[in-house]
Amino acid sequence: MVVNQHTLFSIPDKSYASIAKREIRQMAEEAGFTAAEAGRLNIVVSEMTSNLAKHAADGGELLVRSLGHGIEVICLDNGPGMVDSLRMLEDGVSTYGSAGEGLGAIKRQSDVFDLYSQPGMGTVIVSQVHRAAKPALAPNAGSHNIGFVMVPKPNETLCGDGLCVVEKGAEVYLLAMDGLGHGANAHEAAQAAVQAYASALPQHPSDMLRNIHQQIRRTRGAVGMVVNVSGNSHKISYCGIGNIAGKLYSSDLSAAGSGYKNIISYNGIIGHNIPGSLNNQQLDWGRNKTLILHSDGLKSRWDLAKYPNLSRHLATTIAAVLYKEHRRHTDDTLVLVLKSKV
Known part of the structure; x- marks a missing residue:
């Protein structure tokens, strides 16, 4: 699937919340949400922006994208964080003196929900609200979590990074691209590469890069x-050109070794x-493996081991935490995470 970029809504204070709500409501209408489904999404966004106003002195951000069958909203803040995030999901529990129903309400209205928080780091909340008429096979229903x-770079509307993900049973095919520079021309280059990739699957990674090279010369x-991932x-198997970086983690980071x-x-x-000669590289894949790829919009010095139990969370949550903690703010940013379920 060729995927949509996230739209960033900066919420420095509660006065910006109404702008975000209005634009997200428009996205829901374009996605074909019913009034009831749009109402669920509005509750999620309202509770997220309310939490930002209460707990984050400098506000925070929402990252929003259309899923085709729904809307994804990611809430990021640099507030004090939570010692016991699971307890905070219980109604009536609050560190602010309020009714303590916000996080529980977000979870109840979400078809997909995840929360990661650490004292001193802040909080990341991932919510997806789906349409009732969603596809029979939902994303990530297979053997991997993606x-x-x-x-986009701040003050740009188009992202110069590009991504394509195709999952066929136990096989996953990934493309991560970064068009040179940023803005419309970088977006054009990245999307041309994505289209060339999607139309030529499946191929060995090195052959695919040669094909993309020819297709985007203009x-x-x-x-x-x-990256081709085989669960069988x-x-x-992977091959890359330029500064798309990545790490393959080999186990649960809570475990020794x-x-x-x-x-x-x-x-x-x-x-x-x-290069005239491109060779595919191979690494082992299987249970407890996590692959992370990113463009140079993310700083290179990061380590999942610094975030307790993060590897146990959804792939989207891992990507969002790394983005929140390590983005450069000077370029488009792509963070892609693939986790093996089996």
């Missing part, structure tokens, strides 16, 4: 990585100059 955030160029052979391997790319610019 999540991402993809956000654009400003891009960097990118192609328990291997991942957990570690990761860096995902390394070739030098070059897809669409302009690539």
